[in-house]
């Protein structure tokens with residue numbers, strides 16, 4: 001039986017829109033519209049028990065899940081929501097023991113969730129360029145209890161000359177221009193490794209898909225996930241009037257070896273519809289942009305809780 005004690009995490013659950021997440025500290029209490037919730041009253045109770053307030057209302061003392069942490073995360077940036085995270089984990093094949101590369105830590109929502117899936121043997125190496133967001137993410141990752149499985153780096157991989165990682169199982173990208181980092185990500189991914197990127201608009205999705213084809217990725221799929229809440233009550237179950245509209249598009253692919261260099265130039269890449277070669281003009285543009293910005297490399301790595309798997313052996317990527 002799991003009993004609540006000092007420092008236990010607890011979700012004080014009143015209803016779906018009123019719930020409070022806290023770490024139990026015996027001298028603390030908080031005032032709510034349903035009365036005062038005293039932490040000391042929770043100590044010694046089993047998770048799932050009721051706690052009565054001074055206004056004779058009650059909350060349930062629930063053990064928080066990763067969903068609860070992510071939904072109550074401090075937002076520094078837009079975050080990836082559980083409705084998308086579930087599919088990302090399934091579609092990218094994320095599991096225990098994997099090495100994950102993430103570009104665009106943001107508030108650490110996706111980082112925390114993915115770390116909770118790859119732990120205890122796996123690790124998330126996450127990169128961001130904004131120290132302010134990195135601090136927010138660090139706090140959120142700590143609150144979610146997965147700091148041990150995450151290493152945060154302050155490094156712009158767009159301009160980095162040497163890739164700091166190799167043989168990654170999965171790469172997750174959440175930046176405004178994900179197509180720019182595809183060549184770099186390719187170098188760090190193992191063969192057939194999964195890549196996933198967030199694209200809030202269709203224009204971004206198009207540019208990304210073209211870069212994926214150009215950089216020899218296959219199994220390309222783009223999806224949008226809409227969740228509909230149902231209000232289920234006896235005799236009057238119906239869709240909720242509230243709901244989230246469009247949030248973002250998700251794009252998945254796998255690293256492959258098209259063998260273009262070994263083929264004659266007239267030969268076409270594999271015959272999947274989405275794997276048509278993009279117009280050279282656009283691809284050249286993004287390649288130029290990458291090269292141009294490569295001269296301004298900033299290298300700074302913070303908070304290394306675990307060493308990245310850097311080896312100097314060069315591999316064909």
Ligand SMILES: C[S@@+](CC[C@H](N)C(=O)[O-])C[C@H]1O[C@@H](n2cnc3c(N)ncnc32)[C@H](O)[C@@H]1O
Nearest residue numbers: 077079080104106107108109110128129130174
């Ligand atoms: C939308 S947020 C990511 C949100 C995150 N997926 C989450 O669930 O909390 C995008 C992040 O990408 C970062 N970013 C922008 N350009 C970057 C770059 N070149 N390398 C790494 N991170 C970058 C921004 O600082 C920002 O924190």
